[in-house]
């Protein structure tokens with residue numbers, strides 16, 4: 001059962017018992033319900049320890065001073081949240097680092113640590129639906145997290161020496177640099193106040209609100225005012241050149257490029273404005289208040305769709321990757337996963353939409369050849385079904401290729417008009433929140449008026465790759 005539902009049920013049962021048991025006011029009764037211990041996870045099938053039960057975060061304020069050369073961070077994270085159960089204690093996720101002090105509603109709280117769980121006991125228990133504020137003072141050298149879901153060494157806060165630091169967290173890395181309810185089910189808004197020595201520049205999500213000069217150091221204040229999953233929060237520090245441009249409808253674009261590569265990268269990323277216009281037409285309005293790329297001068301061959309400001313390795317700035325990370329802003333960022341096993345809703349969609357950009361710019365013949373090539377690979381390698389991967393298959397090519405082909409097959413099944421109406425309806429309904437594979441299937445059936453159980457069963461869950469659908 002959904003932990004929130006369980007807490008509400010427990011609360012109601014306790015309330016009924018008290019109502020029968022003794023005459024008192026509702027408030028007095030609620031106050032007498034024994035508070036419970038907050039849960040250490042949100043029941044994710046692949047990541048049971050990620051996220052925590054009993055509360056819902058509204059906002060994070062992450063205030064850190066960074067020594068880039070030594071890769072140390074020191075500061076506070078302040079969290080405003082709402083209790084979804086009466087709580088005697090609650091958990092945050094935090095890996096490594098040293099916690100110095102914690103307050104809850106400005107009163108000192110006690111805490112213990114066990115693996116990646118930070119367990120906080122306020123002096124006064126929290127009531128059901130009580131808003132509360134937690135401030136955690138902490139610091140140290142962030143250690144990358146080895147995550148069974150990704151094929152590389154570590155996710156989270158990463159250093160590339162004197163050149164800089166970056167954050168690429170998907171799925172679990174956020175807890176390497178701030179205390180967090182570390183699951184996309186609990187999206188929140190963010191403020192970053194990051195201090196670094198000159199001449200380092202700090203890039204993060206959202207809008208740059210202020211730059212405060214402090215002698216040899218500078219504090220950058222960034223605001224991300226749209227709800228964001230924890231793995232999409234990023235802080236990148238390097239000697240960047242900032243390239244400001246305008247997207248469609250005056251969208252403020254801030255790009256952060258290594259100075260030596262800046263004019264070359266300005267050209268590489270120039271198509272972004274047209275891509276935003278194209279996807280907005282196809283899917284729905286661009287979800288956020290700002291956009292732009294961060295490119296790091298580090299041997300990192302990948303890219304991550306960090307919200308409003310994706311991070312690219314120096315060698316990962318091809319047009320298809322630029323389109324891919326942009327498409328994630330709608331699929332993955334605005335509509336977020338409710339469960340990590342539904343990862344094809346992120347990667348299958350972003351892959352299909354980056355190929356649609358090819359269809360748009362290079363024409364249907366090139367697109368058809370690409371899709372046919374992907375089908376041949378998928379068939380030859382018998383790529384496994386993308387609908388319910390094991391943890392070590394989260395970012396396999398099966399998710400990207402067979403996930404994208406699931407959408408292409410759906411398009412061939414229902415026709416272009418209904419397919420794009422399905423996409424627009426799904427986006428309109430779930431933007432800014434969370435969705436499951438079942439939600440997407442329900443929209444596809446509703447919009448098309450067709451029963452698609454067998455279709456999705458074959459593409460998402462059956463071992464064998466379905467036969468090539470007949471072309472339109």
Ligand code: TRP
Pocket residue numbers: 150155168169170171302303304305324325328347395
């Ligand atoms: N989501 C990334 C993509 O666009 C892949 C990815 C997952 C990743 N975890 C990561 C990239 C961590 C960099 C770092 O396909």
Ligand code: ZN
Pocket residue numbers: 324328346347350351
């Ligand atoms: Zn992706």
